[in-house]
Structures are given as C-alpha cells and as structure tokens.
Amino acid sequence: xxxxxxxxxxxxxxxxxxxxxxxxxxxxxxxxxxxxxxxxxxxxxxxxxxxxxxxxxxxxxxxxxxxxxxxxxxxxxxxxxxxxxxxxxxxxxxxxxxxxxxxxxxxxxxxxxxxxxxxxxxxxxxxxxxxxxxxxxxxxxxxxxxxxxxxxxxxxxxxxxxxxxxxxxxxxxxxxxxxxxxxxxxxxxxxxxxxxxxxxxxxxxxxxxxxxxxxxxxxxxxxxxxxxxxxxxxxxxxxxxxxxxxxxxxxxxxxxxxxxxxxxxxxxxxxxxxxxxxxxxxxxxxxxxxxxxxxxxxxxxxxxxxxxxxxxxxxxxxxxxxxxxxxxxxxxxxxxxxxxxxxxxxxxxxxxxxxxxxxxxxxxxxxxxxxxxxxxxxxxxxxxxxxxxxxxxxxxxxxxxxxxxxxxxxxx
Amino acid sequence: xxxxxxxxxxxxxxxxxxxxxxxxxxxxxxxxxxxxxxxxxxxxxxxxxxxxxxxxxxxxxxxxxxxxxxxxxxxxxxxxxxxxxxxxxxxxxxxxxxxxxxxxxxxxxxxxxxxxxxxxxxxxxxxxxxxxxxxxxxxxxxxxxxxxxxxxxxxxxxxxxxxxxxxxxxxxxxxxxxxxxxxxxxxxxxxxxxxxxxxxxxxxxxxxxxxxxxxxxxxxxxxxxxxxxxxxxxxxxxxxxxxxxxxxxxxxxxxxxxxxxxxxxxxxxxxxxxxxxxxxxxxxxxxxxxxxxxxxxxxxxxxxxxxxxxxxxxxxxxxxxxxxxxxxxxxxxxxxxxxxxxxxxxxxxxxxxxxxxxxxxxxxxxxxxxxxxxxxxxxxxxxxxxxxxxxxxxxxxxxxxxxxxxxxxxxx
Numbered sequence: 001x002x003x004x005x006x007x008x009x010x011x012x013x014x015x016x017x018x019x020x021x022x023x024x025x026x027x028x029x030x031x032x033x034x035x036x037x038x039x040x041x042x043x044x045x046x047x048x049x050x051x052x053x054x055x056x057x058x059x060x061x062x063x064x065x066x067x068x069x070x071x072x073x074x075x076x077x078x079x080x081x082x083x084x085x086x087x088x089x090x091x092x093x094x095x096x097x098x099x100x101x102x103x104x105x106x107x108x109x110x111x112x113x114x115x116x117x118x119x120x121x122x123x124x125x126x127x128x129x130x131x132x133x134x135x136x137x138x139x140x141x142x143x144x145x146x147x148x149x150x151x152x153x154x155x156x157x158x159x160x161x162x163x164x165x166x167x168x169x170x171x172x173x174x175x176x177x178x179x180x181x182x183x184x185x186x187x188x189x190x191x192x193x194x195x196x197x198x199x200x201x202x203x204x205x206x207x208x209x210x211x212x213x214x215x216x217x218x219x220x221x222x223x224x225x226x227x228x229x230x231x232x233x234x235x236x237x238x239x240x241x242x243x244x245x246x247x248x249x250x251x252x253x254x255x256x257x258x259x260x261x262x263x264x265x266x267x268x269x270x271x272x273x274x275x276x277x278x279x280x281x282x283x284x285x286x287x288x289x290x291x292x293x294x295x296x297x298x299x300x301x302x303x304x305x306x307x308x309x310x311x312x313x314x315x316x317x318x319x320x321x322x323x324x325x326x327x328x329x330x331x332x333x334x335x336x337x338x339x340x341x342x343x344x345x346x347x348x349x350x351x352x353x354x355x356x357x358x359x360x361x362x363x364x365x366x367x368x369x370x371x372x373x374x375x376x377x378x379x380x381x382x383x384x385x386x387x388x389x390x391x392x393x394x395x396x397x398x399x400x401x402x403x404x405x406x407x408x409x410x411x412x
Numbered sequence: 413x414x415x416x417x418x419x420x421x422x423x424x425x426x427x428x429x430x431x432x433x434x435x436x437x438x439x440x441x442x443x444x445x446x447x448x449x450x451x452x453x454x455x456x457x458x459x460x461x462x463x464x465x466x467x468x469x470x471x472x473x474x475x476x477x478x479x480x481x482x483x484x485x486x487x488x489x490x491x492x493x494x495x496x497x498x499x500x501x502x503x504x505x506x507x508x509x510x511x512x513x514x515x516x517x518x519x520x521x522x523x524x525x526x527x528x529x530x531x532x533x534x535x536x537x538x539x540x541x542x543x544x545x546x547x548x549x550x551x552x553x554x555x556x557x558x559x560x561x562x563x564x565x566x567x568x569x570x571x572x573x574x575x576x577x578x579x580x581x582x583x584x585x586x587x588x589x590x591x592x593x594x595x596x597x598x599x600x601x602x603x604x605x606x607x608x609x610x611x612x613x614x615x616x617x618x619x620x621x622x623x624x625x626x627x628x629x630x631x632x633x634x635x636x637x638x639x640x641x642x643x644x645x646x647x648x649x650x651x652x653x654x655x656x657x658x659x660x661x662x663x664x665x666x667x668x669x670x671x672x673x674x675x676x677x678x679x680x681x682x683x684x685x686x687x688x689x690x691x692x693x694x695x696x697x698x699x700x701x702x703x704x705x706x707x708x709x710x711x712x713x714x715x716x717x718x719x720x721x722x723x724x725x726x727x728x729x730x731x732x733x734x735x736x737x738x739x740x741x742x743x744x745x746x747x748x749x750x751x752x753x754x755x756x757x758x759x760x761x762x763x764x765x766x767x768x769x770x771x772x773x774x775x776x777x778x779x780x781x782x783x784x785x786x787x788x789x790x791x792x793x794x795x796x797x798x799x800x801x802x803x804x805x806x807x808x809x810x811x812x813x814x815x816x817x818x819x820x821x822x823x824x
Contacts, residue, residue, distance in 0.1 A: 045485045061476075107520075137667050143666060149561065235698075256549035268555065281520025287696035
C-alpha cells in the first residue's frame with residue numbers, strides 16, 4: 001500500500017496475486033538461486049538453522065577432499081586455514097559495521113560470551129547482568145562465570161533501568177529470540193557510557209538480517225552466531241567483536257591460537273595485539289570453511305533490502321495470523337521487528353508438528369510460542385502467503401489435534 | 413629380529429626387503445585402503461593432522477547435502493545431531509578404556525582443559541600445576557584460569573615430585589608432544605591418590621595409538637584431540653572424560669547444551685547428571701560428523717597392534733637416523749615410545765622444508781626439533797624406509813642448504 005505522497009506505510013499484500021507482484025519487484029529475488037530448497041518445503045526456520053548456500057556445499061567438498069585430503073597439513077598455510085578466523089571475521093565485520101581487524105570467528109556464542117564477560121568483569125568490576133528474558137544460554141554462561149569468580153549476577157527485567165553504575169557488564173540481545181523486538185543500540189550505548197557500563201551485544205538474531213552499524217552506534221563488544229541468517233551450517237563457529245581497546249582486555253580462555261606468536265611455543269602466554277587474542281584452541285576448519293563460503297553471498301547484497309523484505313514478509317504473515325484470531329508477542333505489523341514472528345498458542349507444539357507434516361517448517365519455543373522465521377535471501381512472498389494459508393487452514397480444521405502431532409520426544 | 417626362543421626384541425629391518433617382509437605380515441595392512449593418500453607423499457604428520465578416511469569424506473558429504481541441505485532443522489533429531497556429543501563420545505570411550513557415559517565430544521582441547529581444571533580447582537583448592545615442558549596451550553589455559561581465579565599456578569620440572577598435597581590439580585600429557593615419552597598412568601594415579609591430587613590427562617598424542625585403560629589405571633579426568641591419530645579432520649572437536657563423580661563437578665562454561673533439560677528454556681542453569689554437563693554451546697556438526705565417521709575405522713582394530721606397529725616404525729626410522737649421526741630427544745629404539753620421533757638438528761626447519769619438497773612430510777617444532785609421526789593405520793614399513801632414505805640423502809648432499817628451504821613465514 002502506498003499513500004498519495006508515495007510513502008510506503010505497510011506493504012502487506014491482500015491476495016496471492018499481490019504477493020506475486022511483490023516477488024516480481026523483489027531486488028533479492030535472484031538470490032534464491034544460490035540455495036537448493038528443492039525438497040518441497042517452505043522453510044520458516046532459517047532463523048534457527050539457515051539452509052546451505054550451494055557455494056558453501058561446494059567449498060566444503062573442496063576443503064575436505066582437496067585441502068584436507070590432498071594437501072594435508074600444508075593447508076594450514078597454503079589454504080589460509082590459519083588466518084581464517086580473521087579473514088572470515090573481516091567478512092562478518094562488514095555486515096555489522098565494525099572495523100575488519102576487530103572481529104574474529106571462534107568457538108560458540110556461549111564461549112565467546114564467557115570470554116568477553118570475564119574480561120570486562122575483571123576490568124570493570126561491579127555486577128554482571130543479563131535480562132531475565134534473554135536467550136537461556138546467555139544467562140547460563142553468566143551464571144557459570146559468577147559462580148567461578150564470585151561476581152554478583154543480576155537478572156533485571158528489561159523494563160527496569162539496568163544501566164546503573166553498580167553494573168559492570170550487561171549482556172543484551174540486539175533482536176529478542178522470542179519476540180524479534182529490536183533494541184536501540186545507539187540509545188542504550190549512550191546511556192551505558194554515562195553509567196560506565198560495558199554492553200555485550202548478542203547479535204545472533206540480527207547479523208545478516210539488519211543493517212547494523214556497531215561502530216557508528218558506539219557499541220564496543222558483541223558476539224553472534226554463524227548458523228542463523230548467515231547460513232554457515234549447523235553449529236557453525238560464532239564470532240566476537242571487541243572494538244579497538246579490546247586489545248587491552250585479558251580474556252581467560254588463553255589457548256594457543258590467541259598467542260601473539262603461536263608457533264614460538266613460548267612457555268608463557270602473551271596475547272595477540274588484535275582481536276586474535278580472543279581466539280582459543282584449533283578451530284573446526286570444515287565447519288569454518290562452510291561458513292566462510294556462505295558469507296560470500298552477502299558480497300553484493302544491501303542489508304537495507306534484506307531488513308525491509310524481512311519486515312514485509314513478517315508483516316504479511318502476522319497480519320493474516322492476527323486476522324485468523326491468533327495472538328502474538330512480537331511487534332505488530334508496521335512496527336519494527338527482526339526476522340521472525342512468534343505466535344502464542346496453547347497447543348503450539350502440535351500445530352508446529354502438523355505444519356511440518358504439510359511441508360511448512362517453523363519451530364516451537366516452550367512453553368507456548370510458535371516461531372516463524374522469514375529469511376529474505378531464499379523466501380518469496382508467495383511462499384509466506386502459502387505458509388499462512390496452511391496455518392489458517394490447520395486452525396480452522398483443527399487437524400493439529402490428530403494423535404501423531406501430540407508432544408513426545410525432543411523439540412528443537 | 414627374533415631370538416632363538418622366538419621372543420621379539422627389536423624388530424627393526426636391516427634392508428628394504430626386510431621392510432617389505434614386515435608389511436606382508438602386518439595385521440593392519442588392509443586399513444591403508446580406508447585412506448586415499450594417492451597424492452604421492454609419504455605422510456609422517458598424521459600425529460599433527462590425520463588424513464581423511466574415505467568414510468569420513470563420504471559422511472561429510474551426506475551430512476552436508478542430505479542432513480543439512482534436504483532435512484534442514486529436522487536433522488537435530490532425525491539424524492542424531494543433538495545426541496552426537498554423547499554417541500561420538502562413546503566411540504572414543506572404547507579407545508581410552510572409559511565407560512561410555514563418561515566421555516563427551518565438545519569444543520577444543522584448550523576449552524576442555526579449562527572446564528575440568530576450573531571445576532577441579534573449585535572443588536579441591538590448592539595450586540594448579542602443569543609441567544614446564546607441556547604442550548604450550550595446556551600451560552596457557554591454566555595461566556588464564558589462574559589469572560581469572562587468583563589460583564596459584566606452578567610449572568614444575570617433571571623430574572621433581574609434583575604430586576604433593578599442596579597441589580590440587582595437575583595437568584599431564586600421556587605422550588609428550590615433543591619426545592613421545594609415555595607416562596605411566598597407573599603409577600602416577602596411585603601417587604596422586606595418596607596426595608589428594610586430581611590429574612587431568614591430556615591424551616592428544618595417545619588416543620587411537622596406545623591401548624589406554626583409563627578406568628583400570630584409576631584415571632578420572634582427561635581431555636584429548638580429535639584430529640591427530642583419530643583422523644577426525646582439521647580442528648575436529650575434542651573430547652573430555654570425567655569418571656563417575658564427574659557428575660558432581662561444576663564446570664563454569666555452562667552453555668545450554670550442558671543443561672539437564674536444554675529445551676525447557678529455564679532461566680536458571682541446572683547441569684545434566686552425566687558427562688553432558690561438560691558440553692557448552694551448539695557443536696560444529698559438519699566437523700563433528702567427519703570425526704564420528706572416522707572413528708568407525710577403529711571398530712575392528714586392536715590397539716595393541718597399532719601401538720606395536722607404531723613402535724616398530726619409529727624404531728626403524730630412529731635407528732637409521734641415529735646411524736646417520738643425528739641426535740634424538742625421544743626414547744631410543746626398543747624403549748617405549750608413542751607414535752612419533754623427534755630429531756634435534758640446528759637446521760631442522762630447512763631439512764623439513766627440503767623433505768617436503770621430496771614428498772616426505774614431517775613437521776618442525778621450534779627451536780630445533782624435526783618431528784616425524786608414524787600413524788600405523790596408513791603407513792607401511794616400506795614408506796618409512798623410503799622416508800629414512802630421503803632424510804639420509806638430504807643430510808649427505810646438504811641439499812637442505814638451498815635458498816628455497818630457508819626459514820620464512822609461518823611454520824606449522
């Protein structure tokens with residue numbers, strides 16, 4: 001929909017034809033060729049595990065057969081394995097608005113949170129804090145750090161002011177893993193600077209989706225995930241950003257890859273002068289290689305296009321779900337939102353199973369959230385229209401009550 | 413060589429014909445078909461990066477294309493990804509003489525040392541210690557832990573008695589990364605039990621090579637590497653063993669995969685009751701999958717055969733090197749040794765480069781060690797005979813003095 005002045009307010013299509021029209025005008029449409037989603041599913045879980053870009057599969061094959069198999073140990077230098085935590089980090093830096101030398105790919109989000117939180121707590125003192133509704137592992141890791149160092153751990157409600165000067169470190173998600181609410185990084189950093197609080201941003205649900213400008217917004221520390229919107233593969237290595245003065249932080253996971261001169265085999269640890277000091281042990285090269293290739297998709301992608309399409313896809317789905325009587329915990333259509341939408345439904349588990357049986361893949365988050373992700377690189381408006389059709393039909397027919405969809409076993 | 417009583421003393425061949433005879437009698441000979449080392453090199457660096465078993469390459473291809481690409485998020489359950497840290501750990505447990513439920517595959521050796529050392533230090537108190545000549549990362553990690561927790565860090569000489577009751581945790585390699593000297597696990601554990609010291613064994617250069625019996629020897633805590641003799645791929649995930657009472661240890665890297673109920677999304681961390689409490693973040697499935705398939709090679713392998721062949725291959729190489737005037741820091745021919753041999757030579761870097769140019773791949777460890785590994789699964793006696801020929805010829809001709817072999821750039 002356009003106003004008379006030409007300003008787009010909410011561009012939610014009213015029909016399948018409208019959706020196809022939006023697809024025809026979509027600047028990202030060409031990217032769907034980069035993926036092979038020929039399995040006949042509509043994949044609304046790219047926010048949990050991005051699908052493989054074809055170039056990531058090809059690169060993995062090359063890394064395995066040629067680099068590992070043929071060139072063997074020589075690939076640490078010849079194929080750039082040793083430098084990949086930094087070269088891959090530089091590719092991510094571009095997506096989050098950070099200097100290339102301040103980002104490194106290493107370990108998992110959990111481990112990287114530990115590194116930054118421990119280093120910042122040692123420097124800043126004060127309490128360590130994480131909002132009570134953050135992604136569980138974020139809180140768990142700070143709980144582990146607090147138990148080890150006798151730090152005070154706080155779990156404030158995000159509605160309360162937690163940027164007070166008795167807090168040393170606060171961990172915040174840029175996009176909430178349940179609601180997809182988007183934090184205002186610049187505003188929070190300004191408040192944090194006044195209070196002397198160091199914020200660690202968890203960018204897991206933001207990277208590769210929103211046009212981030214960490215350096216411009218004054219953000220100094222962040223971690224993020226490689227396997228959601230970056231499509232780097234299951235359990236792909238995570239990244240860590242520490243701006244400039246990060247090179248003065250002492251993180252405790254001091255493995256040999258973070259040493260200033262890893263091949264000197266010095267008895268004493270001496271950290272590298274740049275972000276490499278946040279590296280630890282030998283990285284999983286096969287997984288890292290797939291991520292590295294997947295990142296190249298973003299070479300000629302404007303993240304403003306990606307964010308705008310995610311917003312529209314979510315608005316489309318959410319408008320239809322709300323019209324069908326469902327409730328949401330996510331920002332409403334037209335309100336700023338990340339790449340997913342969560343609907344609250346008591347039998348959400350069963351509905352998600354029934355949708356999967358119909359070829360529409362979303363996920364369930366306990367206790368009652370049905371979560372649908374709208375990765376703009378490979379989804380079309382027509383896909384999301386059809387997914388909404390399937391959901392609405394399921395609710396109408398109550399097919400989700402069939403016994404094969406009841407809760408049993410594990411849920412991812 | 414055999415004595416008249418039939419007892420083998422040192423079975424070092426005296427000629428290439430003898431080597432070929434040993435190959436003909438080798439019970440492990442059939443395993444070389446499991447690897448594709450058609451690149452024409454003699455690979456004496458399997459102790460640093462094992463080559464890919466064909467089945468690992470095939471599995472990786474399947475995991476990437478079918479599990480990640482076709483089945484997408486569903487593979488966390490359907491393909492067993494979620495349980496793989498434990499199922500893969502059970503395969504390693506068999507190789508180290510540990511109960512299946514006490515081993516988990518997770519993160520890197522460095523990170524796993526941190527988990528165990530932090531947990532044991534918290535429980536035991538006292539100083540944390542690592543021998544001064546241990547693999548660097550082992551000492552670095554304890555240095556990081558000591559800085560974070562204000563623990564006392566000691567770096568004793570292995571000749572001194574370090575099993576005294578003021579030590580809480582001691583980290584020891586089962587096979588020395590430079591010399592390949594083999595520690596006496598049972599004897600050290602008996603002494604440690606008297607002094608109340610917890611030993612963490614670093615099995616990186618032992619697993620898949622020596623017939624370990626950790627439980628039988630009284631060893632309770634260990635870590636090890638997936639990419640050396642296990643051939644799991646570059647930077648393959650590492651493993652951690654914590655026997656029985658490990659389930660009472662609180663390790664600080666409390667990521668969601670170690671939670672008793674990871675999908676409950678509880679706000680508070682509650683560790684799993686078994687070794688899974690030593691898991692942390694989401695594991696790198698592509699790398700983990702290659703390791704998991706590589707481990708299946710050991711299904712019908714007797715590690716006594718493997719250790720015996722490694723000893724003989726090393727004895728063969730070392731005997732010829734010593735006869736050519738080289739010096740060693742490793743146990744002499746006939747003395748118990750792990751899978752590699754280190755020769756001391758001032759121009760070791762250049763000699764290793766010159767050998768690589770001749771298709772014999774070993775590695776160099778600063779300041780002056782030429783290290784040659786003898787992975788028994790894919791090397792023949794004839795290979796090692798030919799490698800010794802190349803080394804001896806290089807030393808005689810001094811071809812290593814050519815300018816292209818001088819030190820420049822990085823060394824792996």
